[in-house]
Amino acid sequence: MAGVTALDLVWPLFVLAGIEHVRIVPGATAFTPLAFDSYPWSHSLVMAFVWGLVLVGLARSFGVPGSASLLLVGLVVSHWVLDFISHAPDMPLWPGPSPRLGLGLWNSIPMTFVVEGSLWVAGILAYLLGHRFGGRGSRTAFWSLVAVTTVMWASGPWSPPPPSVRALAWFALIGWIIVPWAVAADRGGRIDGSRPD
Numbered sequence: 483m484a485g486v487t488a489l490d491l492v493w494p495l496f497v498l499a500g501i502e503h504v505r506i507v508p509g510a511t512a513f514t515p516l517a518f519d520s521y522p523w524s525h526s527l528v529m530a531f532v533w534g535l536v537l538v539g540l541a542r543s544f545g546v547p548g549s550a551s552l553l554l555v556g557l558v559v560s561h562w563v564l565d566f567i568s569h570a571p572d573m574p575l576w577p578g579p580s581p582r583l584g585l586g587l588w589n590s591i592p593m594t595f596v597v598e599g600s601l602w603v604a605g606i607l608a609y610l611l612g613h614r615f616g617g618r619g620s621r622t623a624f625w626s627l628v629a630v631t632t633v634m635w636a637s638g639p640w641s642p643p644p645p646s647v648r649a650l651a652w653f654a655l656i657g658w659i660i661v662p663w664a665v666a667a668d669r670g671g672r673i674d675g676s677r678p679d
């Protein structure tokens with residue numbers, strides 16, 4: 483979870499620090515009122531690889547085997563790929579003068595629900611197929627995480643725009659809660675019987 487959300491974990495910090503810039507423009511795309519003017523340090527493709535390597539370093543210090551490194555980098559970079567599909571053409575390749583890319587899925591609310599929604603459901607099913615919950619606590623943590631993130635995502639187009647960029651950035655820090663929440667949800671064993679914790 484830290485891997486796939488890494489770029490969105492650091493983004494609000496850079497916005498609050500005034501290093502990256504976003505504007506609230508209702509209608510910027512149909513799905514979100516956010517115009518991402520500049521976010522090369524959190525959201526460029528090159529920096530996605532860098533954040534992936536940072537995560538590998540962190541994971542290694544927590545005892546995650548080196549064989550997982552490639553997977554961790556892939557998870558972090560996958561965020562760039564999916565944002566590239568959803569965002570307006572605002573995704574930089576590297577910090578500095580860079581082309582800005584994006585396929586603009588968010589210009590269509592129905593297509594966003596179909597594409598992002600089916601990826602979300604497929605991800606949940608894939609997880610459930612390979613997982614056995616450790617108990618009622620982890621089951622509750624998992625389904626509450628799914629419910630809250632689903633409501634936050636699906637209600638987006640009908641929610642009032644954030645009152646200010648600062649309020650938006652503070653609210654976006656909620657992403658940091660998702661990591662320990664996911665840890666709580668993941669307590670348990672894989673179906674092959676190994677126990678990760």
Ligand SMILES: [Zn+2]
Pocket residue numbers: 489490525561565
């Ligand atoms: Zn992002």
